[in-house]
Amino acid sequence: MIQFNGVSKKFKDLLLFEDVNINIREGKKTAIVGPNGSGKSVLLKLIVGYSAPTLGSIVIDGKKLQQDIDFVPNGGVSINAPEFIGSLTGLENLREIARIRRCVKEADIILLAKKVNFEAELSKKYKTYSLGMKQKMRLIQALMERPDYLILDEPFDGLDRLSKKIVIEMLDAYVEETGCTLVFTNHGEEVFEIADVVYEIDDKKLRLIKGESEC
Structure with missing residues (x-):
């Protein structure tokens, strides 16, 4: 499980997130949606360990990021363009x-x-x-x-309709087979097809718009 405990993130004078408290359940497909510039990629970087919260903590399987562990354990990550x-x-x-x-x-x-x-x-x-x-x-x-944790930034961007269908089926099968926790960002309609849980970034918070929260 990935736990956000009072997480805030600020860049200079720009506050992206304020006092976020959510639990991302293991074995579920969780999507993060929101307009461009709302902080979707930043949120993934916080989960992976590429960036640290300004306030609060992120705990993965009982271990605190930036303290007990440096990065998400056994994570498969695609954020921005790999080199x-x-x-x-x-x-x-x-x-x-x-x-x-x-x-x-x-x-x-x-x-x-x-x-x-x-x-x-x-x-x-x-x-x-x-x-x-x-x-x-x-x-x-x-x-x-x-991986046990699969963190993907806009995985369907640039794919045609058939390729999207193939990738969605592949991700569904992988999560079903392994119990992997999938967290991804998206801006298309397919988000509601694949995701068990959907959060929308709204006024520096994460608002649940599909599925059930454990908070």
Whole structure:
């Protein structure tokens, strides 16, 4: 479980969040929605540990971020644009990440690529990728270590209708199979199709607009 305890976040004179208290339940698909500039990506960075609250605390599985742990444990993360190398192919980029982490087999990468109709694109150089292709790469990278927490920033952006359907089905199946906790931001209608719980950023708070809260 991810617990927000009185979390506020401020950048200089800009207050993005004030006294946020929510519980994000394990094994659920939780979406964060809101207008551009409302702080959706910042909220994900707080969950991952890339940024620290100005006030309050975030507790994951009983351990306080920035104190007991530095980052979300066993997390698969895609926030903003990952630094893939343009001159390498998709597969070469993912191989490099797998080599560093030492816990991913190439067969696992290929299997994930097949699930999102991306196997043929793995042999192409990353610099030639469209936005939709880059999104699929980010998803494969986030999933290939079989995370317990999957944190995705706008995972459907740039995908056509068929690709969105494929990715939604893949995420549904992964959460169902593993009990993974999925937290993602989104601005499209598909958010209500995939998410169990939806929070809207409204006046520096998180307002529940779908599902049940444990607060």
